[in-house]
Amino acid sequence: MTPDLSKITIEKKPFEGEMHDVMGGSGRWEVKVHDHGLVALTDVMPRFAPAGKTADFAIVQAARVSYGAGTKQVNEDRGLVRYLARHRHTTPFEMVEFKFHHVMPIFIARQWIRHRTANVNEYSGRYSVVPDRFYKPSIENVRKQSTSNRQGGEEPIDNATAKEFLTYLDKVEEAYKEYQRLMDKGVAREIARIGLPVNVYTEWYWKIDLHNLFHFLSLRMDAHAQQEIRDYANAMYALVQPIVPVAAEAFLDYNFGSLHLSRLEVEALKSGKPLASENKRENAEWEDKKKKLGL
Ligand SMILES: Cc1cc2nc3c(=O)[nH]c(=O)nc-3n(C[C@H](O)[C@H](O)[C@H](O)COP(=O)(O)OP(=O)(O)OC[C@H]3O[C@@H](n4cnc5c(N)ncnc54)[C@H](O)[C@@H]3O)c2cc1C
Structure with missing residues (x-):
């Protein structure tokens, strides 16, 4: 059975205005990690952005479906991206996607694969000999x-x-x-x-949208993550930052560099009294947060 496509007409329209490749005409951006590791950015969606804009434009374009056209000044685009990030209106960020090629030790891949929102295709040790590379x-x-x-x-x-x-x-x-x-x-x-x-190396292709990448980065660039996976996460941030500089900055400002306060912590801050919890760990975390706040 073949579907009847005879009544379907495809109209191929030109880009509106001049466009540029967000990867600057390059096939692959690579960062070497550790002894044999690698983070390579192999593709981006959108691959082309209007002249003078970054791939951040795709976030704005999607958001304006819900917020209306408004004005289209670059500085207002920035304000909109930052507003979306602050208010956790996350779906516009899913309109940007990144495809990576990663080479990392299996103990890192074990931590990494827990992030279920990426599409993964891994090297097969059933089909091929595992290369002689160890971390x-x-x-x-x-x-x-x-x-x-x-x-x-x-x-x-x-x-x-x-x-x-x-x-x-x-x-x-x-x-x-x-x-x-x-x-x-x-x-x-x-x-x-x-x-x-x-500690033997494996490799995979890994595709993820920007919203889920930020979630991955917030967990794996964090000081609580193991140093080795943090090195990979930092390399990934460095690769995507020039592609979506506005969203990447908003990520640092409102997610990675932000501080979450519990209800008990807000109460302690307002009253100046100790934290209303006898849990040692929770109290130690509150002390850490106070230090960060310069209190
Ligand atoms: C410092 C650190 C220590 C850790 N220690 C351990 C450990 O000791 N043992 C261990 O097992 N894991 C550990 N993990 C892994 C951790 O528990 C998470 O599995 C991992 O960080 C992925 O997070 P996630 O589920 O939010 O991400 P993703 O899988 O990328 O999911 C993103 C979001 O999608 C939603 N989601 C995805 N899939 C589902 C689903 N099936 N059901 C409901 N919601 C879903 C959730 O909201 C989730 O937050 C650790 C992680 C970190 C960062």
């Missing part, structure tokens, strides 16, 4: 377990222990030779790979 932190990045935060590690550990750790990683990498040897003996790639460590 090895620099010596100052062999971090000591934090005592205040069970998930984190901030300070570098002493040099001798760091070296011991790096030797341990070298031994783990030795497993790669066995992986190759056993595949040569006929073990299937899908089985041979299960002995590889989580």
